[in-house]
Amino acid sequence: xxxxxxxxxxxxxxxxxxxxxxxxxxxxxxxxxxxxKVTCVLGRSGTGKSVLLxxxxxxxxxxxxxxxxxxxxxxxxxxxxxxxxxxKVGFLFQQSALYDSMTIEENVAFPLRRHTTLSDAERGxxxxxxxxxxxxxHDLDKMPSDxxxxxxxxxxxxxxxxxxxxxxxxxxxxAGLDPITAAEIAKLIVDLRDQRHxxxxxxxxxxxxxxVIADRxxxxxxxxxxxxxxxxxxxxxxxTFIAQFVKDAA
Amino acid sequence: xxxxxxxxxxxxxxSAFGGPLEAMVEWIGELGVFFWRVSKAMFSHPFEAVxxxxxxxxxxxxxLPLVALAGAATGVVLSLQTRDSLTRFGAKSLLPxxxxxxxxxxxxxxxxxxxxxxxxxxxxxxxxGSMRVTEQIDAMEASGVDPHKxxxxxxxxxxxVALPLLTVAADFFGILMGWVACTLAEPMSWKLFITTGFxxxxxxxxxxxxxxxxxxxxxxxxxxxxxxMRTRGGTEGVGRSATSSxxxxxxxxxxxxxxxxxxILEFF
Numbered sequence: 001x002x003x004x005x006x007x008x009x010x011x012x013x014x015x016x017x018x019x020x021x022x023x024x025x026x027x028x029x030x031x032x033x034x035x036x037k038v039t040c041v042l043g044r045s046g047t048g049k050s051v052l053l054x055x056x057x058x059x060x061x062x063x064x065x066x067x068x069x070x071x072x073x074x075x076x077x078x079x080x081x082x083x084x085x086x087x088k089v090g091f092l093f094q095q096s097a098l099y100d101s102m103t104i105e106e107n108v109a110f111p112l113r114r115h116t117t118l119s120d121a122e123r124g125x126x127x128x129x130x131x132x133x134x135x136x137x138h139d140l141d142k143m144p145s146d147x148x149x150x151x152x153x154x155x156x157x158x159x160x161x162x163x164x165x166x167x168x169x170x171x172x173x174x175a176g177l178d179p180i181t182a183a184e185i186a187k188l189i190v191d192l193r194d195q196r197h198x199x200x201x202x203x204x205x206x207x208x209x210x211x212v213i214a215d216r217x218x219x220x221x222x223x224x225x226x227x228x229x230x231x232x233x234x235x236x237x238x239x240t241f242i243a244q245f246v247k248d249a250a
Numbered sequence: 251x252x253x254x255x256x257x258x259x260x261x262x263x264x265s266a267f268g269g270p271l272e273a274m275v276e277w278i279g280e281l282g283v284f285f286w287r288v289s290k291a292m293f294s295h296p297f298e299a300v301x302x303x304x305x306x307x308x309x310x311x312x313x314l315p316l317v318a319l320a321g322a323a324t325g326v327v328l329s330l331q332t333r334d335s336l337t338r339f340g341a342k343s344l345l346p347x348x349x350x351x352x353x354x355x356x357x358x359x360x361x362x363x364x365x366x367x368x369x370x371x372x373x374x375x376x377x378x379g380s381m382r383v384t385e386q387i388d389a390m391e392a393s394g395v396d397p398h399k400x401x402x403x404x405x406x407x408x409x410x411v412a413l414p415l416l417t418v419a420a421d422f423f424g425i426l427m428g429w430v431a432c433t434l435a436e437p438m439s440w441k442l443f444i445t446t447g448f449x450x451x452x453x454x455x456x457x458x459x460x461x462x463x464x465x466x467x468x469x470x471x472x473x474x475x476x477x478x479m480r481t482r483g484g485t486e487g488v489g490r491s492a493t494s495s496x497x498x499x500x501x502x503x504x505x506x507x508x509x510x511x512x513x514i515l516e517f518f
Contacts, residue, residue, distance in 0.1 A: 094385075
C-alpha cells in the first residue's frame with residue numbers, strides 16, 4: 001500500500017474503493033487532511049459520505065485502497081492495533097448512538113471505565129467536566145430516551161471527547177435539529193478546533209453549517225472528489241453540479 | 251421413472267433450489283465465525299465480570315418465576331396423566347419414581363430449555379438487534395470496545411451458567427407439585443414420595459441430564475446474539491431477529507437433545 005504524501009496528516013486516504021453488491025459507492029477516492037482543521041464532506045444523499053466515515057474508523061473494510069489514521073495503516077492493522085488507534089478518535093453518529101440501557105452519566109463514563117484507570121471520584125469529575133463543556137451538566141441520571149435530539153447530540157459529543165481524541169468524526173451532526181440547536185452544535189465544533197486544535201471531519205449535506213465551520217470542503221459525486229477547496233472557491237465554481245448544489249441549498 | 255424435464259428446466263430447478271441452499275450455507279459459515287470470535291473473547295482478558303453478573307441476573311434470576319411455574323405445571327400434568335396409566339397396569343406404586351425420573355432425566359431439562367429460549371432468546375435478539383439498527387454496536391466498536399466480548403460473550407456465558415441452575419429449580423417445583431397432585435388424589439407423605447421416588451436414582455441419572463442444559467444455554471446465547479448482531483432493516487428487522495432467535499434456538503435445542511441423550515446413554 002502506498003504511504004501518504006504528507007506523513008503528518010492525521011487522516012490520509014488513497015485510491016479508496018467500496019462497493020455494495022453491484023453499487024459502487026466510492027471509486028478511487030483520495031485526500032489528506034490538515035491537522036487542526038475542520039473538513040466538511042458534502043454530497044447528495046447516497047454518495048457514500050457516511051460509508052467513508054465508517055471506512056475511516058474501520059467499521060467497514062475497503063475493497064481497495066489505503067487508509068492511514070494517525071500514521072497507522074488501518075487496512076493492515078490487527079484488531080488490537082486498530083482499537084488502540086480508535087482511542088485517539090472520537091465519533092459522533094447521526095442519531096448519537098447513545099447506549100439506551102445506560103444513563104447519560106454512564107454513557108459518557110463508558111469509554112473512561114473501559115480505557116482508563118481513573119478512580120470512581122476522578123471519573124465522576126471528568127464526566128461532569130465533559131458534560132459541562134457541551135452544556136449538559138444536569139439531569140445526569142436521565143436515560144437517553146428522556147432527552148431531546150439536540151441534547152442527545154451534546155451527550156454523544158461529550159462521550160466522543162472522553163478519551164481526549166486528536167481527531168473527531170461527525171456524521172450529519174445537525175441532521176434533524178432546529179436551526180438554533182444546529183448553530184449551537186456548529187459552535188461546539190468550531191470551539192474544538194480553536195481551543196483544542198482537534199482535527200475534525202464532518203459529513204453533512206447542510207451547506208449553512210458547512211459555511212460556518214469548514215476550513216475546507218470536499219464534495220463527492222459518483223464516488224469521486226468533484227471539488228476540494230474553500231467555501232469561496234465553491235461559490236466561484238463553474239461546475240454545473242456544484243452550482244446546482246449551492247443554489248438548492250440556499 | 252423417466253423424466254420429461256429438459257436440461258434447461260433442470261438447471262432452473264437447481265438454480266431455484268441453490269438460492270436458499272447458498273443462503274443457508276452462508277448463514278452456517280457466518281455462525282461458525284461468530285462462534286469462534288465469541289469463544290475467543292470469553293477466554294481473553296479483560297473479563298467483563300460486572301456485565302456478566304448483570305446478565306446472569308437478567309437471564310437467570312428473572313427467568314426463575316416462569317421456569318418454576320412451567321416445572322410445577324409439568325409435575326402436575328405428569329402426575330395426573332401417569333396415575334391413570336399406571337393404575338391400569340397395576341403399577342400405581344411406581345408413580346413417584348415415574349414423576350421424578352421423567353422430570354429429572356428429560357422433561358425438566360427440555361421444558362427449561364424451551365421456556366428460556368422463548369423468553370431470553372427473544373429478549374437478546376431484540377435488544378442486540380435494536381442496538382445494531384441504532385448504531386450503538388458501531389459506537390461501541392468505534393470506541394475500541396469489542397462488542398463480541400462485552401455484549402455477546404457475557405450473555406452466552408450467563409446462559410451457560412443459568413440453564414443448569416434453572417433446570418434444578420424446574421425439577422424441584424415439578425417434583426413438589428407432582429407430590430401435591432399425588433396427595434390430592436391419594437394421600438401420601440412427602441417423605442414417602444421422595445423415598446419411593448428416589449429409590450435407585452444415582453448421580454448418573456441427575457447430573458448429566460442437568461448439565462446437558464449448559465449446551466442448551468450455549469445454543470440460546472450464541473444463536474440469539476448472532477441473530478441480533480446481524481440485524482438489518484430497522485424495526486422490522488428487529489422483529490425478525492427476535493422471532494428467528496426463538497425459532498432457531500428452539501429447533502437446535504430439540505436436535506441437540508437427541509444427540510446429547512445418545513451420548514449420555516452411551517457414556518453414563
